[in-house]
Amino acid sequence: MTNFFDFAISRLPAAPADGRGPAPGEIDRLLQNGSFPAALRLLAGGFIALYEGSPNMTALFATRQSRLLCHALLALYFQKRSGGAGEPALTREDFGHLALRHGLASHDVAYAFFREALKRGLVRPVNRSDETQPGGVEPSPPVLAMLIEWYDVHFQALDLIDEGFRAGRFIERSEIILADIHPRVVRAFLSNPEVRCPGxxxxxxxxxxxxxxxxxxxxxxxxxxxxxxxxxxxxxxxxxxxxxxxxxxxxxxxxxxxxxxxxxxxxxxxxxxxxxxxxxxxxxxxEYARMQARKLLILDEAFIDIA
Missing domain, CATH: 1.10.10.10 (Winged helix-like DNA-binding domain superfamily/Winged helix DNA-binding domain)
Known part of the structure; x- marks a missing residue:
């Protein structure tokens, strides 16, 4: 993948923390659960399987910055779609404003990422009569399928820890739940300093x-x-x-x-x-375990809110 992320995020305004996200004590309790190592293996293996299934597209998720940009792009689509105000298609300008507002990237870098996302099939033009000059875009079916798998492997890990039934409930209504849960999860990711700035x-x-x-x-x-x-x-x-x-x-x-x-x-x-x-x-x-535990707790809280 072309490395166009050549700036320091620290030069941009950081997204304000709003207090959401798991408390340190919750993370520690999860890490001490006897089933957590098995859940961690499941997650790591699941992420590799996702990459092997679509390496060209999933390469966009392979750095911290690009991963946050991917999630933010998809969350913005669901937010626009739920707003009910006209065409839910995303534009380059929409994404540039979002990236700058949350301190993820400059306009130029966001636009470069937008082009790369289109090139790699993360998104597709809504108006397919002229794919070289798209006005608006929408997530492609393969990336939505991949996002469903991403949530599924996290819910399987949570179920392994506490013998719950999240994964089955999610898969039964995945398309409906996905539109509600992803914006919530991404808001938590973007407002959590430890997700944005790992060790x-x-x-x-x-x-x-x-x-x-x-x-x-x-x-x-x-x-x-x-x-x-x-x-x-x-x-x-x-x-x-x-x-x-x-x-x-x-x-x-x-x-x-x-x-x-x-x-x-x-x-x-x-x-x-x-x-x-x-x-x-x-x-x-x-470091890896705490990051995954933090994500699991964020996803669990979002799932409880909407399921």
């Missing part, structure tokens, strides 16, 4: 193409049969080449990011590089 290890990965996917792959590769040693988790990864190939990424690209994470103690090799398992630190695991 140092997450930043290393989330500011490069497919960085979020790389984190998913490392978590999914944890050897849970082997107890953690010295606050480390062993994985099934042995070489940069193996890791890059498993995700169809550039070896040089992946190697640079692993090297950066290694410098601050986030990852390393248990023995000789290339012939021993790669490990991730307790800190890396906890």
């Amino acid at each position: 140092p290890l997450s930043i290393i990965f989330n500011w490069f193409n497919a960085g979020g996917l790389l984190m998913d792959r490392l978590i999914a590769g944890i050897d849970w049969e082997s107890p953690s040693d010295q606050h480390r988790f062993s994985t099934d990864v042995r070489t940069v080449t193996q890791l890059a190939a498993s995700l169809s990424l550039s070896r040089i690209h992946v190697g640079r990011k692993l090297a950066a994470a290694e410098l601050i103690g986030g990852i390393g090799w248990s023995g000789r590089r290339g012939s021993s398992p790669l490990w991730i630190s307790q800190g890396f695991y906890e």
Whole structure:
């Protein structure tokens, strides 16, 4: 994916926090649940499966900034559609104003993202008579199907933790629920400082193409049969080449990011590089786990509100 996100979000006005979102105590309780590690494996594996099912489109979700932009774009569509005021199609100007208002991107970067979303099939022109000069766009059927799968895997994880029935209830009415729940979830994402600004290890990965996917792959590769040693988790990864190939990424690209994470103690090799398992630190695991726990609680609260 072309890297057109070449500015610092910190230069733009941050979205104001409004107090919504899970309290730290709620997150800690979820992390301490005995079923949470299994739920985390389910999430990481589910995210990889989503990517493999549509790599060209899901690449747009693969950095922190682009992921927030994707969710914001889709939420804006549902908001316009529910408003009942004329054509619910989105325009480039709509999206540019939204991105700037929430401190996600400048107008120019938002417009570049809008073009990329159209190119990769995230959205499609409403007026298909001239697809080279679209006025308004709408989400494509494949991205709506992918968004339903994204919610489904999160609800499956929640159900695994407390033996609930969210996933089944969601799938039964997914198209109706999706239009109501997604704007709520995205508002919470955009107003939560920890979702917008993750920890140092997450930043290393989330500011490069497919960085979020790389984190998913490392978590999914944890050897849970082997107890953690010295606050480390062993994985099934042995070489940069193996890791890059498993995700169809550039070896040089992946190697640079692993090297950066290694410098601050986030990852390393248990023995000789290339012939021993790669490990991730307790800190890396906890950053990823807390982020997923925070998302799960946000989605659960939104589901309770509308289901």
